[in-house]
Amino acid sequence: MLSEWYANVQQPVQESVISVILAWIDTFFAHDMKNNSNIVNMILAFTDVCLTTQADVGAKQQIRLAIAAKLFNSPLDMNEKLHRKKPPRPYTPSKTQGLRILDIHPTELARQLTLMESTIFSAIAPSECLNQGWTKPTKHATSPNIVAMIDHFNTVCRWLAIEILAPEDVHDRAAAMHRLIVVAEECRVLQNFNAVMTILAGLQSSPVYRLKDTWAVRCRQRDRDRQRERDTGSLVLSLMLAPRQLLPSKTWDLWESLSALMSVDDNYAAYRTAIREAQPPAIPYLGINLTDLVFIEDGNPSYLDDANEIANFTKVCACERAECGAS
Amino acid sequence: MMAQMRYAASVIFAMENKKKVVYNLLPLPEIKAYIMSPLPIDDKGLMKMSLQREPRKKR
Numbered sequence: 197m198l199s200e201w202y203a204n205v206q207q208p209v210q211e212s213v214i215s216v217i218l219a220w221i222d223t224f225f226a227h228d229m230k231n232n233s234n235i236v237n238m239i240l241a242f243t244d245v246c247l248t249t250q251a252d253v254g255a256k257q258q259i260r261l262a263i264a265a266k267l268f269n270s271p272l273d274m275n276e277k278l279h280r281k282k283p284p285r286p287y288t289p290s291k292t293q294g295l296r297i298l299d300i301h302p303t304e305l306a307r308q309l310t311l312m313e314s315t316i317f318s319a320i321a322p323s324e325c326l327n328q329g330w331t332k333p334t335k336h337a338t339s340p341n342i343v344a345m346i347d348h349f350n351t352v353c354r355w356l357a358i359e360i361l362a363p364e365d366v367h368d369r370a371a372a373m374h375r376l377i378v379v380a381e382e383c384r385v386l387q388n389f390n391a392v393m394t395i396l397a398g399l400q401s402s403p404v405y406r407l408k409d410t411w412a413v414r415c416r417q418r419d420r421d422r423q424r425e426r427d428t429g430s431l432v433l434s435l436m437l438a439p440r441q442l443l444p445s446k447t448w449d450l451w452e453s454l455s456a457l458m459s460v461d462d463n464y465a466a467y468r469t470a471i472r473e474a475q476p477p478a479i480p481y482l483g484i485n486l487t488d489l490v491f492i493e494d495g496n497p498s499y500l501d502d503a504n505e506i507a508n509f510t511k512v513c514a515c516e517r518a519e520c521g522a523s
Numbered sequence: 524m525m526a527q528m529r530y531a532a533s534v535i536f537a538m539e540n541k542k543k544v545v546y547n548l549l550p551l552p553e554i555k556a557y558i559m560s561p562l563p564i565d566d567k568g569l570m571k572m573s574l575q576r577e578p579r580k581k582r
């Protein structure tokens with residue numbers, strides 16, 4: 197009788213528990229255990245106390261090996277192996293104090309924005325996306341990295357608005373605008389869609405977008421360039437005739453293509469296609485993901501009864517699947 | 524509802540999938556410091572600055 201119970205009940209349950217522990221270590225080690233030795237110690241203590249028979253030695257060893265493998269082979273090592281090439285040589289600004297936007301190469305500015313945002317984005321744990329944690333009063337505890345990403349978005353938006361508004365001369369303001377549009381394009385090349393959206397949002401903010409004279413400089417320049425191209429009939433000729441004046445026209449085209457990419461039309465269809473096709477690494481525009489999650493969260497109850505006693509297990513399973521699939 | 528749940532799962536999965544590889548770039552702290560320490564001007568101050576640069580035109 198007892199041996200039957202052991203074979204039919206205890207053993208399958210034990211196997212399930214061990215599977216869950218192994219899946220937990222495999223998927224969430226970086227988020228749950230890497231900086232929390234208490235959990236690792238609890239798992240090790242559990243294996244010591246509960247896996248004592250001769251038949252359990254294999255499972256015990258498996259759990260210990262899984263922890264050891266995670267401790268000594270962090271995901272960063274995988275990246276180090278992937279990045280055998282040296283990083284590209286940076287465009288170091290000529291001065292370090294009193295920097296202005298025109299002192300920095302647009303490619304380098306895009307790279308630095310991308311580095312900052314990828315650090316925050318990579319730190320977001322799947323659990324931060326649950327239960328709209330970033331909208332609650334406890335957001336700094338439940339979703340610290342999502343909040344950091346939102347704060348970063350606002351800081352960069354304000355920074356670029358100040359950079360455009362600071363110069364008193366309208367041509368200097370237009371130059372700053374052109375530079376920022378080129379930076380946005382560089383961010384698109386790096387697949388940093390969050391920065392593309394940040395720059396577009398900053399340029400479309402009321403204090404900047406209302407600067408009709410500044411925008412008009414760009415538009416007039418573009419019209420002149422296009423007229424010249426039409427007159428000469430050749431882009432190369434127009435380049436030779438007016439090399440300094442080609443940039444604004446090119447910048448205008450960039451502005452239009454970036455606006456189309458991040459357009460709200462068809463629920464961000466163009467952007468959604470771009471991010472789906474982007475090969476990692478990439479930084480999505482988090483605002484759209486968060487909006488999607490809010491709609492899904494609001495559209496599905498967490499409990500199936502009025503007394504809030506029967507949890508909506510389908511919802512929990514879906515979240516769990518999402519988190520397991522995230523590894 | 525299941526379709527919505529699957530979509531939620533795919534949103535989180537897609538986000539996670541994009542960060543499997545880190546960028547291979549060198550950080551320049553001076554640029555980070557420059558971007559992350561803008562002047563302490565709020566939205567109201569920005570609009571004031573904008574109006575100074577280009578005052579509203581009388582119709």
